[in-house]
Amino acid sequence: MIEKVDEQVASNFYYDEALNSQAVKLLPGEYYVTDKDMLLVTVLGSCVAACIRDSQNGIGGMNHFMLPENCSDTSVPVNSSARYGTFAMEILINQLLKLGARRSNLEAKVFGGGNVLGGLTVTNVGQRNADFALEFLAIEQIRVVAQDLADIYPRKVYFFPRSNRVLVKKLRTVHSNTVSVREQEYGKRLQQSNVGGDVELFS
Template sequence: MNGNTERQFATNVYYDRTFDCDAAKILPGEFYYTGQDMLIVTVLGSCVAACIRDRVTGLGGMNHFMLPDGGDPASPVSASMRYGTFAMEVLINELLKAGARRENLEAKVFGGGAVLRGFTAMNVGERNAAFVMNYLKTEQIRVVAEDLNDIYPRKVYFFPRTGKVLVKKLMQTQNDTVAKRELDYASRLKVEPVAGEIDLF
């Protein structure tokens, strides 16, 4: 494992029969962007996904990240916050490099559910949700839809070309796989360094 876990480009691309289009499935620590008419899908528990697109061109993508446990969540320079910042910057920079214009970017954000009980003193899902909203506000990227917090995992389907998002809340009994995946991801975050700085342009 290396520090690149935080910005891994999703490689699980398949044909989705339900929606009759190509789809990319992203896991914790991954992101995906496209200019094609396709679907990006993920399942979230305590993690957060930001769906960001250029509303003019339809170029868009999604990330899936978690702030690792520890650090002062109020500190803008805490190691914990650097993970979230890095995940956001990677996606935004890739969109800009692919031709998106900063002034046309809009976001829809999801996740931050209280599904990892006892994971931290302050619920990690709430921290993730607060972080992504504050980050987008600071970067002046308009949030046009959100479904954050609550107690349920969510399956999110994002169609970047149109901006449409479908969210399915999963019942607690379907929660084990999501919780295990996120706990594994969280344990990797604790031992891996955050990669170098990224400049937004």
């Protein structure tokens, strides 16, 4: 039996004393949306995080996702491999709309896609994740107001949906093994699993 991988709502809450804010940390395969004045935090290697918000009322959210490695296999249909990223993006947008965001007001900031996974320099999963996110947002006509993509470093991203403030720290001096191992484990789960159902975008 093939286990389904559902995008999970992040549940690792804490208080960030340095930034004086309630916060939630997102791991690979997680998302979070909020209408509160709080902080969303994640650490990215080859994964991508889309920070999407309603520019008028500040309702916003973040996801943390990657495409499975087999999306570089030309024998696999594009729509079959891209469904993982599509699902991650659609569930984030739908949850924002359910919370009260208006689709016409949505804007995005996109981060990650670093080439940090050892042995994947040829396929460069990070670049493919970044390209997918930008293409998806363009198709859905969601304006990208900022981006920090590709390169070779892991990133730590702090997103304040209410104010649209984002802080990005490139982890140039930090050993990236933890990030790489976490993302490789996530990638293996994707390879062995089905996407957790189809999601249709609200209009």
